[in-house]
Amino acid sequence: MHPAPSVIIFTTLSGLGFGLLFFLGLGQPAVTGKVAFVFYAIAFGLACGGLLASTFHLGRPERAWRAFTQWKTSWLSREGVCAVGALIVMGLYALGAVFMDSYWTLLGWIGAALSLATVFTTSMIYTQLKTIPRWNMELTPAMFLSFSLAGGALLAGAETVAPWLLAAAGAVQLAYWAKGDRALENSGTNLGTATGLGDRGAVRAFEPPHTGSNYLLREFVHVVGRKHAQKLRMIAFVLGFALPLLLILTPVQGVVIKHVFAALAVLSHLAGIATSRWLFFAQAEHVVGLYYGKR
Amino acid sequence: MTELPNSTDRKMGLVIDLDTCVGCHACVISCKGWNTENYGAPLSDQNPYGGDPSGTFLNRVHSYEVQPADGHAQLIHFPKSCLHCEDAPCVTVCPTGASYKRAEDGIVLVNEDHCIGCGLCAWSCPYGARELDVAEGVMKKCTLCVDRIYNENLPEVDRIPSCVRTCPAGARHFGDLGDPDSDVSKLVAERGGMDLMPEMGTKPVNKYLPPRPKDQIEEQIDILAPLLAPVAEEPQGFMGWLDKALDKLPGGAN
Numbered sequence: 001m002h003p004a005p006s007v008i009i010f011t012t013l014s015g016l017g018f019g020l021l022f023f024l025g026l027g028q029p030a031v032t033g034k035v036a037f038v039f040y041a042i043a044f045g046l047a048c049g050g051l052l053a054s055t056f057h058l059g060r061p062e063r064a065w066r067a068f069t070q071w072k073t074s075w076l077s078r079e080g081v082c083a084v085g086a087l088i089v090m091g092l093y094a095l096g097a098v099f100m101d102s103y104w105t106l107l108g109w110i111g112a113a114l115s116l117a118t119v120f121t122t123s124m125i126y127t128q129l130k131t132i133p134r135w136n137m138e139l140t141p142a143m144f145l146s147f148s149l150a151g152g153a154l155l156a157g158a159e160t161v162a163p164w165l166l167a168a169a170g171a172v173q174l175a176y177w178a179k180g181d182r183a184l185e186n187s188g189t190n191l192g193t194a195t196g197l198g199d200r201g202a203v204r205a206f207e208p209p210h211t212g213s214n215y216l217l218r219e220f221v222h223v224v225g226r227k228h229a230q231k232l233r234m235i236a237f238v239l240g241f242a243l244p245l246l247l248i249l250t251p252v253q254g255v256v257i258k259h260v261f262a263a264l265a266v267l268s269h270l271a272g273i274a275t276s277r278w279l280f281f282a283q284a285e286h287v288v289g290l291y292y293g294k295r
Numbered sequence: 296m297t298e299l300p301n302s303t304d305r306k307m308g309l310v311i312d313l314d315t316c317v318g319c320h321a322c323v324i325s326c327k328g329w330n331t332e333n334y335g336a337p338l339s340d341q342n343p344y345g346g347d348p349s350g351t352f353l354n355r356v357h358s359y360e361v362q363p364a365d366g367h368a369q370l371i372h373f374p375k376s377c378l379h380c381e382d383a384p385c386v387t388v389c390p391t392g393a394s395y396k397r398a399e400d401g402i403v404l405v406n407e408d409h410c411i412g413c414g415l416c417a418w419s420c421p422y423g424a425r426e427l428d429v430a431e432g433v434m435k436k437c438t439l440c441v442d443r444i445y446n447e448n449l450p451e452v453d454r455i456p457s458c459v460r461t462c463p464a465g466a467r468h469f470g471d472l473g474d475p476d477s478d479v480s481k482l483v484a485e486r487g488g489m490d491l492m493p494e495m496g497t498k499p500v501n502k503y504l505p506p507r508p509k510d511q512i513e514e515q516i517d518i519l520a521p522l523l524a525p526v527a528e529e530p531q532g533f534m535g536w537l538d539k540a541l542d543k544l545p546g547g548a549n
Contacts, residue, residue, distance in 0.1 A: 001418075027359060032369060035502075057413070057414070058411050058412050058413050058432075059410070059411065059412020059413075059427055059428075059431070059432025059433055059434075059458055060410065060411045060412045060432045060433060061390070061411070063409065063410075063411045064411055066390070066392070066393075066409055066411060066412060067390035067391050067413070068347035068390075069390075069391060069392055070389060070390050070392050072297075072298060072392045073297045073298055073386075073387040073388075073389075074297060074349055074388055074389055074415075075385065076388065076390040076413065076415055077387070077390035077391075080390065082510070100454075109414065125415065128385070128388065129384075129418055129493055130421070130422065130496070131384075131418065131419060131421045131495070132418070140410075188494050189421075189492055189493075189495070191359075193491075193492050193493070193494060194421075194491060194492055195371075195373060195490040195491070196490070196491055196503055196505065197313075197359065197361050197371060197505070197506075198503075200361050200363055200369075200506075201361045201362045201363035201364060201368075202342035202362045203359050203360070203361050204359065204360045204361075204362070205357065205358075205359060206358045206360040206370060207358035208357065209320075209323070209352075209356050209357050209375075210352075210355065212347060212348045212349045213347070213349050214349050214350075214352070214355075214426065215349075215351065215417075215426040215427055215429070216417075216423045217416065219417065219427075220418075220423070248325065257404055282405075283462075284420070287421045287492065287495075288420070288421060288422065288423035291357055291422075291423060292357075294382045295373070
């Protein structure tokens with residue numbers, strides 16, 4: 001798949017933002033006033049920034065409101081509904097925390113659930129696609145949710161759960177890569193089934209329909225960068241999970257150094273997740289590539 | 296709503312004969328011509344006369360080589376367009392309701408006024424049947440020439456999809472695949488019509504007729520052949536002398 005920057009930015013930032021909103025909704029950290037304002041500004045900035053970025057890949061962004069209508073069948077529509085719901089509920093909850101010095105606990109729980117539901121619906125947009133075997137796995141929602149929770153815990157400064165969530169997310173990441181590498185082969189789809197000619201002999205794409213490129217090849221067949229996949233996986237794993245874990249587990253003296261370490265852990269995690277997300281798209285093989293003798 | 300109809304009154308679709316298709320691409324051109332001038336936004340081209348031309352097409356013809364375990368390789372031309380699937384994943388993923396399947400004839404269409412061009416339907420299609428038009432920013436796909444097949448302003452003979460009307464080899468057939476007594480259904484039954492990527496569970500309406508097996512070239516093609524074979528494998532007489540003499544010249548034997 002073509003790794004469109006808008007979609008990578010969207011899934012990375014909004015995943016982190018909704019992860020933080022989840023923890024804020026549960027009252028972690030228990031902040032009010034100006035400190036709460038800073039936390040909510042970061043969370044809403046990430047979540048809304050991500051959602052805005054996602055509209056950049058639309059052909060007709062001015063009609064985006066229509067995407068809220070088909071929640072009965074479409075995961076993309078459900079994601080839109082959940083995202084707006086989460087932002088409204090958490091917005092109200094934030095008003096209480098920032099200006100009224102009060103926690104509306106029930107509202108917070110609803111907001112936290114909607115935040116997590118947003119991340120889940122985002123992941124299902126990809127998971128539902130049988131055409132991309134590497135995404136059509138239960139590990140895809142597990143990956144999106146575990147990344148979001150780990151990132152949210154890091155940002156929220158949830159010191160007790162953050163290391164565990166980071167370790168779990170790292171483990172899910174490794175499992176996703178291991179299983180994903182065999183997904184296309186295990187799906188049973190190949191040029192033989194694509195053309196229905198497989199039982200007659202070895203099928204080879206002899207001549208493409210045209211000498212130039214087209215939308216299908218630009219969107220679904222990506223080869224640049226796949227050759228560096230193993231190196232990028234190392235980078236993603238070290239930056240996304242190993243380094244942040246090391247940074248938050250290192251015992252340090254002083255509040256300032258502790259905050260610097262925590263900030264570095266967040267930035268490292270963000271860079272790692274962005275790299276992982278880039279690979280998520282770049283390495284995904286769409287079966288339509290088979291018709292062109294490509295992957 | 297982008298819910299699929301439980302069943303459709305008819306299942307209009309195409310039957311494509313891989314045995315007959317000569318790979319001339321006439322269907323591609325007639326499709327582009329008709330659908331640029333009629334239903335919906337035109338099918339745009341980008342840089343058509345430049346170094347890297349590309350454009351939107353609803354129908355494309357691939358060519359494949361099939362090499363059996365023994366015997367000769369076979370070249371098969373392979374036209375591909377929307378298969379108007381019964382369980383069309385492109386319809387249910389649409390967030391706006393722009394993508395829909397008609398209950399009356401099973402044709403899958405895009406309401407271009409509601410399409411936001413998110414591309415998710417194209418992602419969900421295993422066949423590459425949908426292409427986002429770069430100029431218009433909306434999704435384009437085969438309409439089964441919905442503006443021809445019911446068009447009473449056209450002579451009756453023309454009330455079939457443009458690709459079918461154009462095919463000079465008669466490799467494309469149009470009809471109701473839901474009616475077991477229709478000509479296309481009979482053709483599919485007789486020739487063993489097949490689905491593309493059945494494992495995707497899309498239940499395509501369009502069917503492909505497999506190529507007939509090729510004639511085998513026998514070792515001995517004619518009873519007179521042995522009499523016509525060269526008598527001497529090694530050159531004799533004057534040619535034999537010339538062969539040896541040339542071998543002796545500087546440069547050596549071949």
